[in-house]
Structure formats: structure tokens, C-alpha cells
Amino acid sequence: MSAPSSGGASRDGYGNGLLRLASDPRVVVLEADLGKSTKSCHFRSKYPSRTFSMGIAEQNMMLVAAGMASSGKIPFASTFAIFTERAFEQVRNGIARPELTVHICGSHGGIHTGTDGSSAQSIEDLAIYRTIPGMTVIHPSDDLSAEELTVQLLDYSGPSYMRTARNKTPRIYNNNSVTGLTIGKGSLIMEGSDVCIIACGVMVNEAISAAKTLSSEGISASVVDMHTLKPLDTELIDACINNCGCLVTAEDHSVIAGLGGAVAEYLSTTASAPLEMVGVADKFGQSGSSSELMQAMGLTSNDIVAAAHRSISRK
Incomplete structure (x- = not known):
């Protein structure tokens, strides 16, 4: 599947998805003074009576959302x-423990945020939410997939966390192919036989670039968009192992307990295969442009290519 040359940011897809859900009167939107950044502002402009601005009070926002969910919204x-992350306790005890259906979106995730610096770069959010019982964790790769997966959340019971990105990225899907996405099922973007690259978020585009480089070297690579980290599509992982025999994971997130961690956890319980992880090492980010930080943190397509060679050598 070839990616179109232009696209949008996954946060734009979240905003568009909310507008598509507006016909259901149960849908309400909560903001913490950042609706313009998360793109929930588009819903607010058309449905102000169903949008609630909670100010810079994230803990309160989560508990208000819990109350709304318990009232049928x-x-x-x-x-x-x-x-x-500062509202972890409220999400855990106020939303997840009573199994309420509240859908949380964390925008500007990862080091791709760039110049805001390490204090604003969440490299551990996916890991944090994976640990909460019953929590669905999603990280779309482009604007169209973010929109489609947001729309699907309407019929998805229980709490969820979706991470979106600030910057525009090339589209992985088109208006037809995106309709084939399903929460909890990874998407096979490219099919190969030597190594499988399992990626999420902005790293899916890097994985596609890496696969093309590997192809020029005579190496056939599969690419999977694992947009749902929890529940993890273990059937697709099994198929990748059977077809390729080794794996690489790629994520704009800590290598600890994110996508790579989820795949490694599964491999530890089943027939194992060589796995190399591309992600943020055990360190904080820094300030710089997105491209500079991708280089500094080892998140480029070249880093994925190198990891693929290491994984193949371990077969």
C-alpha cells in the first residue's frame, strides 16, 4: 500500500471524528483549556452546549467525565x-475501576512534539495506560486512521486512551482502505518474508521507508500498523513470525512497556522469535525540531533498517 504524498496530523483526525459522532446526543466533549490544540474545538464551535471547558484541571475533568458516563453520556x-498523566489516579479509580466508558485523547504525544522540550514530551503514556485493567490503548498512524478509530469508539464499551500527534505526517491510508481498520486488529501495510516491522503512530511511515530501503538491499520486509496496543493483535504477530521468522518494533515512545514491551511480553508466553526494539531509550527527551529529535533518539528509518539487520542475524 503506497502512502499519498500529503496528509494531516492525527489530532486533526480526532477532531473530525468527534464531528462525525455529533449525531448521537449521548456524545459530550470535555476540554482542559487546550481544545484548539487537541482539535476538539471544532466540536465546540458547532455544539457548545455539549462541550465542557474544564480549565487546567485535568484531575477534575476525568472525574466529571466519569460522572457523565455514569449518567448515560x-x-x-x-x-x-x-x-x-497527572490524572492517573482519577483515571484508574474514578473511570477504569468502575468500568465506565470514558474515551481519553492525549495529544502531542512522544518526542515528535519537538521544541516544547522534555517536560512536554510524553514518552511513557502508552505504558502507563496499558497497565490499567480493562483500558483500551490506541495510537493511530495518520489523520484518517485517527478519525476512523475515534468513530469506532462510540460502540466500544469501557475506558480507552488514544494518543495523537501534533505534526502532520504522510497518509498511510486512503478514504477506502481506512474503512478496513478495526480496534484491536493490526493492519498489514506491506507483506514480506524476511523480517516484520511492527510500528505504531508516526513510526509507521518510518517503517514503510525502512522497508523500501531493505527491499533495495534484497530483503523482503512486512510492515504492520499496530494501532491498538491493548488489546494486542497476537494472531497477526503469530502470522508475522510464521511468515518472516523475526520482528522489529518501532515506536515514538520508551522501549520500556510500550509497543515493544507488549510484543515482548507476548513472545515470552509463546513460541519466541528474534525481536529488536526501536524506540526512545531509558532517558528523557530534549528540545529540538522533530527531525533533529528523531535522529537524536534513534527513531529514523535508518535505525529501523539497522534493527532489521540485527533481528535477521539472530534467526
């Missing part, structure tokens, strides 16, 4: 990914 609450 379907709340979508958004802020920056890093700011959702």
Missing part, C-alpha cells in the same frame, strides 16, 4: 498526553 476528554 459518552464522554470524550482531551488534553496533552503529558497532562493526562
